[in-house]
Amino acid sequence: MLIKKPVDVRESEVTPQSWYVRRREFLQVAGSTAVAVAAGAAGPLFSGTSTVLAQNPAAQKLENLRKSALSTDEKLNSYRDVTTYNNFYEFGLDKGDPARYAGSLKPRPWSVVVEGQCGKPGNYNIEDIMKWFPLEERIYRMRCVEAWSMVIPWVGFPLADFVKRFEPTSKAKFVKFTTLVDTKQMPGQTEPALPWPYVEGLRMDEAMHPLTIMAVGLYGEVLPNQNGAPIRLVVPWKYGFKGIKSIVRVSFEESQPMNTWQRMRADEYGFYANVNPAVDHPRWSQASERRIGEFFKRRTLPFNGYADQVASLYAGMDLRRYY
Numbered sequence: 001m002l003i004k005k006p007v008d009v010r011e012s013e014v015t016p017q018s019w020y021v022r023r024r025e026f027l028q029v030a031g032s033t034a035v036a037v038a039a040g041a042a043g044p045l046f047s048g049t050s051t052v053l054a055q056n057p058a059a060q061k062l063e064n065l066r067k068s069a070l071s072t073d074e075k076l077n078s079y080r081d082v083t084t085y086n087n088f089y090e091f092g093l094d095k096g097d098p099a100r101y102a103g104s105l106k107p108r109p110w111s112v113v114v115e116g117q118c119g120k121p122g123n124y125n126i127e128d129i130m131k132w133f134p135l136e137e138r139i140y141r142m143r144c145v146e147a148w149s150m151v152i153p154w155v156g157f158p159l160a161d162f163v164k165r166f167e168p169t170s171k172a173k174f175v176k177f178t179t180l181v182d183t184k185q186m187p188g189q190t191e192p193a194l195p196w197p198y199v200e201g202l203r204m205d206e207a208m209h210p211l212t213i214m215a216v217g218l219y220g221e222v223l224p225n226q227n228g229a230p231i232r233l234v235v236p237w238k239y240g241f242k243g244i245k246s247i248v249r250v251s252f253e254e255s256q257p258m259n260t261w262q263r264m265r266a267d268e269y270g271f272y273a274n275v276n277p278a279v280d281h282p283r284w285s286q287a288s289e290r291r292i293g294e295f296f297k298r299r300t301l302p303f304n305g306y307a308d309q310v311a312s313l314y315a316g317m318d319l320r321r322y323y
Contacts (some may be wrong), residue, residue: 056083059221062135062155070211071139072305077150081292083224087144088245089193090179090186091226097188098226105185105246107223107230116176116252119167126230130216132165133157137220138213143275143304144240147289154234155217160208162250168204172252175207176200177233177244186246194260200233200244201257201271205313211236211306214247237306238273270323272314275304279320 056079088098091105110126135155143149163175179198183189189196206212215234216223223229228245235242241261251257261269268282277287277300288297303310314322 056221056224059224062217062220062222064135065155065220066134066136068136068138071137071153072141072151074139074141074151076139076153077292079219082150082152082218083226085150085292086226087146087240088188088226088228090188090196090198090246092188093193101187102225102229104187105225105229107225107246110230110248112231112247113249114166114251115249117169117172117254118252119169120165126216129162129231133161135216138215138234140211140234140236141305142234142236142240142243143289143300145269145273145281146240147284147286147300148292149289149304150292153219154213154215155220155223156213156215156234158210159202159212159214159233160210162214163204163207163252166250166252168252171254173204174253174256175202175204176249176251176253176257177202177247178249178251179244180246180248195263198244198260199257199263200242200259201253202233202235202242203256203313206235209310209313211309237275237303237310239275241269242273272319272322274314274319274323275300275302276319276323277302279323 084099085095086098091098091101111123112126112129113123115121135157138154138156139151140154141149141151177200180186181189181197213234215232216230218224218227231247232245233243256271259271262271280286287300289300290297
């Protein structure tokens with residue numbers, strides 16, 4: 001069987017198949033809308049990219065959500081966009097695979113092991129974790145290393161609050177995250193596409209930044225399986241592979257952890273994963289991106305547009321070397 005490597009991304013994969021097959025529809029309206037779209041004045045071309053109209057009627061609603069002042073005011077991607085176009089290699093390498101196959105994941109019961117350089121290690125139930133912290137909606141623009149982006153209304157809580165609760169010691173310089181390994185629940189793990197389990201890490205000051213959250217929901221509902229249920233990391237100024245999903249272990253580390261993409265392709269992926277449009281990926285440009293639901297590309301902003309908030313974390317660092 002031919003196995004496609006995750007890093008072998010074609011342009012056709014950046015553009016969803018549903019848009020490609022509707023290219024005739026686009027061409028019919030392009031003459032009247034191209035100028036307006038290029039100027040940013042036109043709305044989405046297709047109904048599938050509008051603000052959410054219908055969510056999952058079977059999903060559990062999350063109550064008493066606070067609205068975060070840290071949210072962007074950009075137009076949301078649709079519920080369908082966010083839940084059917086995903087990278088989650090534990091369920092397959094194609095963008096539609098997670099939505100197709102993630103029904104095998106059982107997000108309840110679920111627990112997270114906290115360990116390492118901290119005062120309160122232990123095994124904690126997800127229900128208890130969600131009760132400890134007030135939940136809020138954070139609307140973030142999210143950019144993937146493959147140069148596509150979305151605007152997503154996450155529901156979660158600051159990772160800083162989570163970190164503080166477990167009292168990291170002065171030796172804790174990094175936070176390491178690990179995903180579930182279970183081939184029955186995650187059939188993609190039967191393939192050697194990546195070294196399992198999936199591992200990610202943050203420097204402690206990145207973890208403590210107010211923008212970094214642990215997400216447990218989308219659109220006011222519990223997190224769908226294909227989006228990383230029941231708990232995942234969201235760091236809006238970093239490329240998409242810093243969004244580790246279905247977390248089962250959080251470790252406070254003294255040394256910088258080796259993340260999965262460093263282990264897989266150290267020549268292409270480093271530890272930091274900051275959005276730096278001035279530095280090309282070895283096989284494609286990072287200067288532009290395609291917002292899912294838009295036909296034309298847009299210019300990529302440093303730190304994904306969050307430079308005012310986070311650039312100081314990297315003052316004095318060579319962001320071409322520490323990529």
